[in-house]
Amino acid sequence: MSKRGTHVKSDDDDVVDPGVTRRGALISGAFGVGGLMGAGRGFNAPAALAATTTTAPEQLHLEWGADPATEVTVSWSVGGAVPMAAPMLAYSTSPITAANPGALVFLPDPEPLDLKAPRTGPCVTSFTDGQSGQTTLHYHVPLTGLKPDTTYHYAVTDGGEDPTTVAASFKTAPTGRASFRFTAFGDQGNNAPSPYTTAGVANPGDGNGAPLFHLMVGDLAYADGNNPPPVWRQWLTMVSAASKSFPWMPVPGNHEVERGVTSLSGTPQTTGTSGSYYNGPYGSGGYFSRFLLPDNGLTNWDGNSLQGSFYSFQIGTVLFIGLAGNDVIWQTSDFSQTKPAQYTGALKADPSNMALVPDESGGKPNLQTQWLEQQLRAAREEGSGIEMIVVQMHFPAASVDTGNSCDMGARTAWGPLFDRYEVDLVLAGHNHNYCRSLPVRGYDPPSGVTTKALANPFGTYAAGATIDTRRPTVTQTEPIMHDGEQTWDTSRGTVHLVVGGGGAGSTIGETIDPATGLVQAHPFADASSNAQAVEDAPWLGFYDTANAYGYAVFDVDPGDGPGQTSITFQWFSMPSTGSPTPTTPLEKFVFARMSGQMTPGVAAIEGTVSVGRTVTADAGTWSLPSASLSYQWLLDGAPIGGATSETYTIAASGLGKQLQVRVTAAAEGYKTTTVTSAAAVVAGGTLSPAVVTLSGNVQVGGTVTAAATPWMPAASLAYQWLLNGSPISGATGISYRPVASDAGQVLEMQVTGTANGYAPASVTSVPVTVARGQAAAPALPAISGTPAVGRSVAVDAPTDGAYQWLLDGSPIDRATGASYTPVPADARRQLQVRLTSPSVSVVSEAVTVEAVEFQASHPGFRGKAAVGETLVAITGHWSPQPAFAYQWLLDGKPIKGKTHSTLDVTPAYHGKSLSLRVTAERTGYVTRELTSAAHAVRTGELKASAPRITGQARVGALLHVMHGDWEPRPEFSYRWYVDGRPVQPETDSSKLRRQQRGVTGVGYKVRRQDRGKRVTVEVTARAHGYETLVKTSAATAPVRA
Template sequence: MTDTPPVPTEHTVPSLPRRHVLVGGAGAGLVAATSPMLWVPPAAAAARPRGVHLVYGDNARTSMTVSWSTPRSVAKSRLEIGPDRGLGLRVPVRSRSTKDLRTVYHHGTVEGLEPGTRYRYRITHRGAGATTGTFTTAPARAERFRFAAFGDMGVNAAAAAHVQLIDAMKPDLSFVVGDLCYADSAGGTGAGGDTSQDFAEWDRWLRQIETSAARVPWMTTVGNHEMEEGNGELGYAGYLDRFRNPRNGVKGAPVTYSFVYGNVAFIALDGNDASFEISRNEGYLGAAQDQWLERRLERFRARDDIDFIVVGFHNCMYCTNLVHASDGGNRTRWEPLFDRYSVDLVVNGHNHCYERTHPLRAGEPVVEARRGAVVDSRKGTTYLTAGGAGQAVYPTSGAPVSYVVMDGGVRVPETTHWSAVTDNQHSIGFVDVVPRRGDRPARMNLTALATDGTVIDKVTLKRGR
């Protein structure tokens, strides 16, 4: 917009020595850098930071990014972090504008933190009161923890209720598999053009999730609705304006990354690169994502301190729901790798429902896993569709015959003997991770809850040595 004040070029966030963070007290820590000075008209100066959200840095044990927005450019945007009320460290802030809005997004990344440690943070800018919060870094070793898993949220009453449910369940992190706010309702299909876009929806969504995301990281992936028309070659510019993911993903794909929390390795993929159903970004990475994925899987599976590998991306590998069903592109490229490296759980969205498969190898069930089952995840990968986080639920699932979308968008019918549990309600998945102790195997206890807290599904994935 021509009347938007110019925003300075992004500032690089350097690695900060750990000793700076650990010194408490006012003025005790060294100021690593000054935040960018942004011109602000007096009327906007009093606007408090909003949409605060956390994302792990390159190492979840020692790094965190705090992000927030202001309605327009502000002066002296500042982030301070420390182990006590004295804070002690001023963190460099990068600020950037975005398409069609005056909103400015601010990101501060701090390195050199202590594992498993609670920190305070404070966000300020000239003319506004402070916004404060806390976060805790990932632990140095395996311990019990909980993560939420879901996708397809949007901004609506069901989504707001789910944020309350997530708050009540107190997960240590959320793993969110795309279709976050639906600012572009066309979803990469090209239908509707600019008439289907409302980029202010991003701000509404970030405010909606703030009670949770300002306390625990929301680790997100892109879905087809993050392919926003006119927002960069791939459509991801709007997403990247608002999120600073770990920088350890595929070269040329900052929407991909991995991190480790306790005894679980998480891998975030770009399902749009492999999708046959919605082909807007199909193949843009060539073989790079598959090669990176295999290197990560090989490395994680070789580590003695990692029991479980959880992979998340938007498009469904296995789902009976007749709206989108299953995507053969993702299956063709990634299922052999998941089988080879014994991936324990794959989390997808896209279909607005809940569905869980039996553990699979080469597309075939290797063991039955009905509600309440305890299964050995070394035998097969469980595929979870957790797309019921808020958007209108899809009416059908669990059909004995569904289809898989193959190259060129061709729908090929298939029997669905791999499906274990289906449910069409809005829901959120929660996974409680228990480390191995002596001869007792590590466990992931998956519970799916409807909006009112009713249990939809339970299953335990165990993994011994």
């Protein structure tokens, strides 16, 4: 009787799994002093690992569950066919010890591999190999409910009388917009370079630490010979030094299809030879039994669960999809049995667009292809949270290898989906080397030539006939310099990376079309006979013909907001001996979605949203700074006529409505993109009352007149005279004649302003005291002269009495003469003079003190108006000296944030006109703005050191160019010379003419005819906004034999 796995919390000491030693005894034996041991043999596996009778856990490896932030599966095996006595796993966020046994998971008895239902809980899977008859045992514990971005420690034990335990730790994935690292290679096996590539992904050469997980792109152990179990054991033991600490996520390759004694679906067979049958379901019993991968939720037409055949998972803003390429490829496997083609259902040809699509006619359409489209469609729906898509599959759609090459089955079945849903990266193996495509989307006209007569679902072709091989169309030939990094724009096209450098024997080989000088691809163009066609490959970005081995490192950066995810990629090329360990990548690029769908900023409204106020549109930060921005202001969602500038003064008609601004960015080669700010309710405006002054004869029987300067904005004014702060009935005109009862009382004028869209506001004059009436009062004084700062004014026709000059109705200290010279603080204020005789006072009408103009010369700036330069403001001569504010202008428009006296000229300014606006302010002076002459921004000059050549100048050696230090970082191209003559295309490996610019260590393989000659390299550097610069290295010593 099989027992189910049991999960026991660490605080429960009394739970005993039926038929298993009591929990306390297990913990004591497994996790006591000396009970823990390391996780195995490390990177250097022995040459052969025969089956054993021990039950010590080995071959530890991890896989993600459906949600990598909360689910991780721990898997291991035993060395032979003897099951563990009481297999158990403990895990905790602290190291597992006797004092901290953690949470425990007890595993059930072994059960044979059966795909009729997905494996979702702890299980022990046995599998009997169809070649050797050997039974192997594999243990799996899916851990769920884990905390995101958290390190967990775990230990597994066999639970025997003298238990053997191994321990390690792992980290769950982060959630939300998070950075993380992953690695990838395929085609590893148990070969001499394999331990070195394993060590490479565990500790990548850039020194920035281990990945969160690793993608194993098919052809894992090469266990498809006549004795698979020891081959699997050797490989898993070798990689466990890394796979015990971070998940390895594989996809099946052709070498995961093994010979055996079952039908395609896994049913045992009794007739025929073993070479005609499969080793478990779809030939992958060894693979399925050893890996417990995320469930895709599908049941195949034969009743098997398709768990582990293909799957997806999301981390942060990136969706990862793993595909089973054996299902759609046309090339056959390495063995004589029928390949598992279309094992998830039928595909049919759609001649209208040269695509393979799920065939509904027989009721069993290809489930994997349907599932893939569903995954991609959902990923590209708004709100999915997915910004980039990475697909891994073993068989390449873009490779120039002469042997395995690329496959029309993969191109026609899945290529259209990659195009339609704009997949960013496709990782493949199968070819044992490194190859990179340019971004591609869509297909060229028929471009292939058959090498022999062949037939495929789209037609029958004679040898030498032109055939449509679905050659990908190049959409970007040069990287874009973005934030100082060379960037491929994956919104324009998918980049295909062949990363088959895991350690299997090199398959490097290329052919060149003598007519075009282009490297050729050899796609499999026949669905049954391995027949190939030949096509020129203009889509080739780089093919490493110098070294077959290496590993890929990817660093995901989610950016500062939606749509800004990017992936930095590095390929570390590794010698077959593993030495020297690479520390500099052969290639390094950024992949980002830069065009087609421009990454928008977050639009916002700056300023107070109320009637009468001027607000400014903040467009946010866009991925393309040089994009042209336009604006449209909205009220309750409707455009405001004429409101199309960056600023908007809110009219009274907007009171209580929703104000927004719509920002549209346009640039050549990019989709026009529009974003709209959040809405803000327009509040009532605030009136700015002006000063109220009183003039006239402030005595009983006299006339007092109020005057109010203009309000901002213009308002309707109502007047009310106050006596001792209380309104005087009926006194609502601008003049008032005090009556006898007013004598000795305090008189004021209150002015109230109202305007549509504004709250009412009131202002009161400076109070005055009403004198008793006299028989006669002196005439009102008048002010003569120009009332301006620094200019003297005087009482016109002065008379006997005392004078007091007033500012805004209040006395000016010590200003008691018949004349007064306004000071700067008086500018724009109301000036009056009061004449007091022994018995009465009279006050003049108010005049406004004017500010004065600066004496100034036009500003300018020092420095060259060229990219990469720094400009310094020159204000010119001003008198008197003011305070300055600066605003740099591009094509006459303000550059946001550039308000300092210096400006760094960026490539975004190239070809446009720069000028400087200087604003001068000083109390008492009219604020003045002056703008400098405009200057066109010229190309800048790159700053560089000379390149140099590394390596030995001998026949057959590989020379590398180190480009040195450049500022800013440009893109590079290279041309090699021998004795001053350029290496010609017919003798130069074409990879050197298409290798990616900007790569350090790009090489030249020294030829026999170079003996006795000197080699130089010419480095050409290009950067947007800068003059192209060419530098030549020093020559090598004469080439030796």
